[in-house]
Amino acid sequence: MSQEELQETISQIRDTVFKVCEEFSGEYWREKDRERKYPTEFVTRLTELGLLASLIPEEYGGSGLPITVGSETLKAIHEFGGNAAACHAQMYTMGTVLRHGSEEQKKKYLPQIASGDLRLQAFGVTEPTAGTDTTSITTMAVKDGDKYIVNGQKIWTSRAEHSDLMVLLARTTPKDEVKKKSDGLSVFLIDMRDALKNGMTINPIRTMLNHATTEVFFDNVPIPADSLIGEEGKGFKYILSGMNAERILIAAECVGDARWFIKKASDYASEREVFGRPIGRNQGIQFPIARAFAQTEAAEAVLDKACRLYESGDTSGTYANMAKLLTSEASWAAADTCMQTFGGFAVAEEYDVERKFREARLYQIAPISTNLILSYLAERELGLPRSY
Numbered sequence: 272m273s274q275e276e277l278q279e280t281i282s283q284i285r286d287t288v289f290k291v292c293e294e295f296s297g298e299y300w301r302e303k304d305r306e307r308k309y310p311t312e313f314v315t316r317l318t319e320l321g322l323l324a325s326l327i328p329e330e331y332g333g334s335g336l337p338i339t340v341g342s343e344t345l346k347a348i349h350e351f352g353g354n355a356a357a358c359h360a361q362m363y364t365m366g367t368v369l370r371h372g373s374e375e376q377k378k379k380y381l382p383q384i385a386s387g388d389l390r391l392q393a394f395g396v397t398e399p400t401a402g403t404d405t406t407s408i409t410t411m412a413v414k415d416g417d418k419y420i421v422n423g424q425k426i427w428t429s430r431a432e433h434s435d436l437m438v439l440l441a442r443t444t445p446k447d448e449v450k451k452k453s454d455g456l457s458v459f460l461i462d463m464r465d466a467l468k469n470g471m472t473i474n475p476i477r478t479m480l481n482h483a484t485t486e487v488f489f490d491n492v493p494i495p496a497d498s499l500i501g502e503e504g505k506g507f508k509y510i511l512s513g514m515n516a517e518r519i520l521i522a523a524e525c526v527g528d529a530r531w532f533i534k535k536a537s538d539y540a541s542e543r544e545v546f547g548r549p550i551g552r553n554q555g556i557q558f559p560i561a562r563a564f565a566q567t568e569a570a571e572a573v574l575d576k577a578c579r580l581y582e583s584g585d586t587s588g589t590y591a592n593m594a595k596l597l598t599s600e601a602s603w604a605a606a607d608t609c610m611q612t613f614g615g616f617a618v619a620e621e622y623d624v625e626r627k628f629r630e631a632r633l634y635q636i637a638p639i640s641t642n643l644i645l646s647y648l649a650e651r652e653l654g655l656p657r658s659y
């Protein structure tokens with residue numbers, strides 16, 4: 272795709288997203304947030320328009336577009352006040368199947384994921400006792416003839432109640448029986464509709480934001496042996512290979528959030544008059560907004576580079592991680608500035624600032640926390656000793 276074609280595609284997608292977002296105004300998001308309800312109608316609209324299938328190759332029914340386009344799609348949703356966290360995983364979780372699945376698995380699942388007939392937006396990695404230390408997970412999948420039997424618990428498995436399939440990371444060999452702690456972990460693509468009838472339980476977790484996140488329990492859950500993706504014991508590598516895409520796409524959402532806050536703050540600062548003049552005339556109000564703007568533009572430039580590297584086949588996580596770090600800090604700076612600009616009105620539900628403020632804070636914690644990105648950079652880029 273030439274640069275011109277890419278720009279044309281991005282501009283068409285932004286127009287489409289904008290139209291969808293106009294159908295789903297602030298009141299729609301406020302109501303979902305208040306009741307912690309899933310934005311099914313919004314996700315259905317995006318699915319119908321094929322916007323969540325952009326990264327699936329054309330041969331499997333998707334549009335085969337580069338990650339820059341996926342990133343611009345999610346960015347636009349956030350820029351216009353929506354929240355793509357409800358469905359961003361439908362865009363990238365399939366990457367595990369695409370990169371490491373067999374041809375049979377790809378043919379079976381990808382076209383249905385592309386059409387939206389199958390929802391693959393649950394990603395079961397994190398566990399309560401292991402936390403960030405993924406190799407310490409204890410959920411076990413034990414081979415038994417033509418099945419595996421799964422036992423264990425996942426936490427923060429987002430959208431599990433709104434997904435048909437789940438990419439699950441489990442141990443197939445206990446940690447104390449492997450040479451390298453990252454060995455003995457395997458990835459499965461499980462059909463949750465069957466698992467729910469056979470010992471899997473999903474409990475929603477109420478959180479400070481509307482994120483449809485859950486804990487999932489596996490009690491002797493049988494799954495077919497052909498749910499295994501790639502080679503048994505090599506799952507950690509497969510999971511890592513999907514993380515750059517996830518970080519890039521979430522970084523794009525952070526840029527969208529930052530832009531939403533900056534616009535909201537600038538508009539309000541120009542309109543709101545106190546002491547007989549707009550508050551935006553005070554440099555104490557305008558400078559933080561200008562700083563957030565500069566910070567966002569800089570972070571977006573790093574994100575653009577991360578996209579280009581990803582598209583060129585570069586598998587190093589440096590730029591994807593830096594993009595996630597910098598954009599999440601920029602969106603948080605913009606969120607805080609917007610809050611301060613709105614004064615008391617910031618905490619009133621009707622302006623959406625407090626809702627977006629809660630949503631924006633998440634991205635310094637998930638899908639990876641800021642500290643772990645800094646550790647990665649310190650170790651990989653600067654040659655500093657590993658801290659864990």
Ligand SMILES: Cc1cc2nc3c(=O)[nH]c(=O)nc-3n(C[C@H](O)[C@H](O)[C@H](O)COP(=O)(O)OP(=O)(O)OC[C@H]3O[C@@H](n4cnc5c(N)ncnc54)[C@H](O)[C@@H]3O)c2cc1C
Pocket residue numbers: 393394395396397401402403404426427428429430478482484633636637638639640641642643646658659
């Ligand atoms: C709303 C939400 C949705 C999520 N969705 C999913 C999902 O769909 N699927 C999934 O698998 N997971 C999901 N997660 C989990 C998310 O990826 C983790 O919360 C995140 O990786 C941090 O892990 P933790 O919460 O266990 O923190 P911990 O690992 O307990 O860490 C707590 C704090 O200690 C710091 N810390 C830990 N070790 C070190 C160290 N060595 N050096 C410096 N600091 C350190 C961390 O940075 C963090 O600030 C979600 C989480 C949330 C909150």
